[in-house]
Amino acid sequence: MNKIFEKGGKLHWLHSTVDAFETFLHVPGTVTLKGAHVRDAIDLKRILIIVIVAAAPAALFGMWNVGYQHSLAIGNTGIDILGNFWYGFLKVLPLYVVSYVVGLGIEFAASQIRGEEVSEGFLVSGFFIPLIVPVDIPLWMLAIAVAFAVIFGKEVFGGTGMNIWNPALLTRAFLFFSYPNQMSGSNCWISLRPGETPVDGFTGATPLALDGAQAQYGTGFWDMFIGTVPGSVGETSVIAILIGAIILIWTGVASWKIMAGTVIGALAVGLIGDLAGISKVPCYMQLIYGGFAFGAVFMATDPVTSAQTECGKWIYGILIGALCLMVRLFNPGYVEGMMLAILFANSFAPLIDHIVVNSHISRKAKRLNAA
């Protein structure tokens, strides 16, 4: 690093920014001259890159699906994979630009004020944000939501690693409660060029809103599993998300216990709903509906906001799955419960860890006293 950015240099106030660009995605080759440091190949930067690689299939599929849904909506049934992808890419790219420019801008400013290193934490949040919003969201709304989530969800708690709630989900929650008209219904999920109108009989409602029954493109199991249905950009394809899940579990970046717990919790409550005759679809279908898969794989497993203890991860996961299905089945107000369930479980993650650790201590103490 140039000397003028060091302490006492003329441009020291820009230290964090320059440092961030110099160490972007990698650690520079400069080594400590004195003392021994145990180094492991895995660090924050590598973890974040793996998460982005894991989410890439969902993102790429999502871009294609945006174009595919657009073709369906205007009654164009020809198969044009590249054309669809290009249309979706051009639609999603502005979302990425807004998400990164606003989010990273605030992140840089906050780190600069605090005099800390800028960490790559927002790279992942910023990558997820466009994947969990409707493709047609106005960009200024997204900008406000990202600013809100980064300032009030992250920076006020102390920046990367200190946040209680997942910043990407907070962005979505802000949009969901602030602008419900732009975030639900059957108009927001399909993007149209100005002047285009959907063909007769086309509905852009998501399978979750339709209960999988009366959609015209047969929202059967395989449609939803492959992901050729309307929805937020990156959450429709269960296959793409499963590829991401395999990468995350194989590299050990995300906890398989949280994912498994989420599925178990959802199936348990879904089964109750089936037996009570409340749900309109069998419980296993709930796993491929809406944002469940994306939430369970990418959102719930966020290492900062999830439970840290091994037993706690099970409890945390089951809580998310069960709550999500409770909102879906027993609450007439909201169709989808994954976002609310994860944010709720985020708030309880520290409490779960506290109880797990304390019960462990008291169990050991009892054994010690008995001996």
Next chain:
Amino acid sequence: MSNLKETILNPILKSNPITVLVLGICSSLAVTVQLKGACVMAISVIIVTGLSSFVASILRNTIPNRVRIIVQLVVVALMVILVDQILKAYMYTVEKQLSVYIGLIITNCIVMGRIEAFALGNKPIPSLLDGLANGVGYGLILVIVAFFRELIGSGTLFGFRVLPEGYVLNNLVILPPFALILLGCIIWAHRSFDKDLQEK
């Protein structure tokens, strides 16, 4: 005289009941959706805190210590009922809009807190001023929060459309959680402004 000045100015700035003592939060979340309601609420609380501190201070030497809380409650309840009846007579729609929150001024911690902490140990006139000033400190924050909530959430001020028609209303601001976030911002601003309030 400087003592009297402190009595009046402290509750508004240095020991503001909402931003420093963090009292009366529930009502400030509930009644700040519209500026009009917040103003009426603020004035009601100013009157109640002022008059009940005044009356409690007059009675302070005759109240037996062991039953003082219940006597204070009677005094506060009397003032609240008076305010409520006046509002019902002259501002019926606003009273309906504020619903239970006028009645709940009785349980507002600021009123009882000022009687306990100040009125029982001071003469009537300083007590009256102290009560009024605390009400003003409370009302000030209420009006600031309501200003932003009505402006962003409804695009209006006192019911008049201020922002252009193209402005998309923000529904989150109408919900109580956002009032808490706004209060947090005000406390943040207040603390960074007043260095004495910062914890070391």
